[in-house]
Amino acid sequence: MQQASEAIIEFNNTGLSILEIGHRTPFFIEVMEEARALVKELMQLDDSYDVMFLQGGATTQFMQIPMNLLDSDETAAYCDDGVWGSKAIKEASLFGKADVVASSKDKGYTYLNKGFSVPSTAKYLHITSNNTVEGTQYFAAPDVSVPLVADLSSDIFSRQMDYSKYSLIYAGAQKNMGAAGVTVVIVKKDILGKIKRPIPAIMDYRKHIEAGSLMNTPPVFAVYVALLTLRWIKESGGLAEMERSSLEKSSLLYNTIDSLPVFTSKIAVEDRSRMNAVFFLNDSNLEAPFLDLCKKEGMVGVKGYRTVGGIRVSMYNALPLESVVAFTDLMKHFSVVSG
């Protein structure tokens, strides 16, 4: 934050604010190139992949992905695992056929399907890697023969994985990667250029790759904040350290939920998200008093999503372990006084 704040006043001894730096100056081109290279380095991806920093958030990718990969007479496979996946399916169906090959809607999105099959004619399979609203997360990439496309908006850079199993990964930056206003898209280049539809310039991944993400004015400051975050991840020990820390925080929270009878989780144990723990009070009458206590102790933003209810605790990279310790202490205290 300190570095970002200082860059507003003066960026790297240029005499200019980061808000004034031209996006075609060597100063900013260096920022963009370092950020793009760090994404590949952290994910251990080779040069068959390219990295773009774009605008518009994951919601734009819901449209941009089928626009680039799916012709109107073709089919793409989608997993319906919650709010975000459903939105992605809806947008894809405007461009071609979106075939829902797996859904966990039958049990209120409390688990993830495994071992489902995907027709070999599907152009790709789309999954939501982590479901922020429902509290589920994929811990193994579906084993399919078609290109895998994944929305990592809420769990990017949180763990080690074989990222080369994916052909396209995208993520809005605001959760694990910096400030709102920039979206990272990582694509295996060989899946592009295979459709007949003419693509509007600003939506065409090939044009962004060709221009090094400088086709039009990029969100300069948000890219700079993303770079600072990427450097911090690398200096902290990379994805191995992010995963260790994430496991430590989420294990503590889930162990506390499981050990206190006043709380309950409805999520299949093996699918529990390390980013967003969604759980409930066994006696729903205790929900309001518990949320009141949280508020009194300064722990805000733990109310569950309106369609799900209950409690939701988010544990993104930036959250220190101490915050989870304090929260679980509060849970234990509440368990005693209400029990």
Place this chain on the structure above:
Amino acid sequence: MQQASEAIIEFNNTGLSILEIGHRTPFFIEVMEEARALVKELMQLDDSYDVMFLQGGATTQFMQIPMNLLDSDETAAYCDDGVWGSKAIKEASLFGKADVVASSKDKGYTYLNKGFSVPSTAKYLHITSNNTVEGTQYFAAPDVSVPLVADLSSDIFSRQMDYSKYSLIYAGAQKNMGAAGVTVVIVKKDILGKIKRPIPAIMDYRKHIEAGSLMNTPPVFAVYVALLTLRWIKESGGLAEMERSSLEKSSLLYNTIDSLPVFTSKIAVEDRSRMNAVFFLNDSNLEAPFLDLCKKEGMVGVKGYRTVGGIRVSMYNALPLESVVAFTDLMKHFSVVSG
């Protein structure tokens, strides 16, 4: 800059950085609402208009406008007045018929057409209000009966105008309105909802209006910087003062060009842009020495666009008169030593 920098450390005594503030918190909703209201206030627009803060820059609007307003069997009229207009025409032709009703390409885009006619069947007429590359600017809205759509990316908030003559105005924020990463779109609501094409959610103006520009995570910091700029414009005396200052700066520069035989402008006098003065040295051999002198005096960024050449001086709202005085003094000095 100072205020923006401080907000990175702590925003309005919330204990949080503007980069951490949730976009659905009352703190940020207030920022967004004030910014949207100030745009309408400065432009003196009534409630038949709505204001959106979106992502993706003007290049996204080149696509988003026809996506929302033009069915595939319909025609929109476009003025071809330079690089940006040409790009807008290309994108529109992917969605319907883009009919070029006026072009100044015949004379190298050095003037703007007036009095051209537009078929009454056209869904809208699109103009580029100010041409940054070529150095021309519209000083009167074309008198047509179809809805007017204008790209004000490079001259928004620089002058008083009857903005109610326009049905849609859009502008990337990076020139006269703050930081890169946010685009303002001002629309007269009655032109929406008149096509058959299904519109992807993130592209649908109606959905953004309904959600108060909070349909998905907005570029929080860029919106905040835009708000600070809008407040500064209002406190400085509004668009009347921006226009006075802009006229003062541009008159000084154009008078200097006209008074020194070493320099020449190819732009029709009545169409000369107050934002970007594009001019040449009568003896092209003097261009390099003049640019060298500018560089030596710390005046960078005055080289003309690569396809046009010559000199280009940009005079956006943030540029102080003193900079133009210093530049014209340099022109006079160069005129003496080279003459």
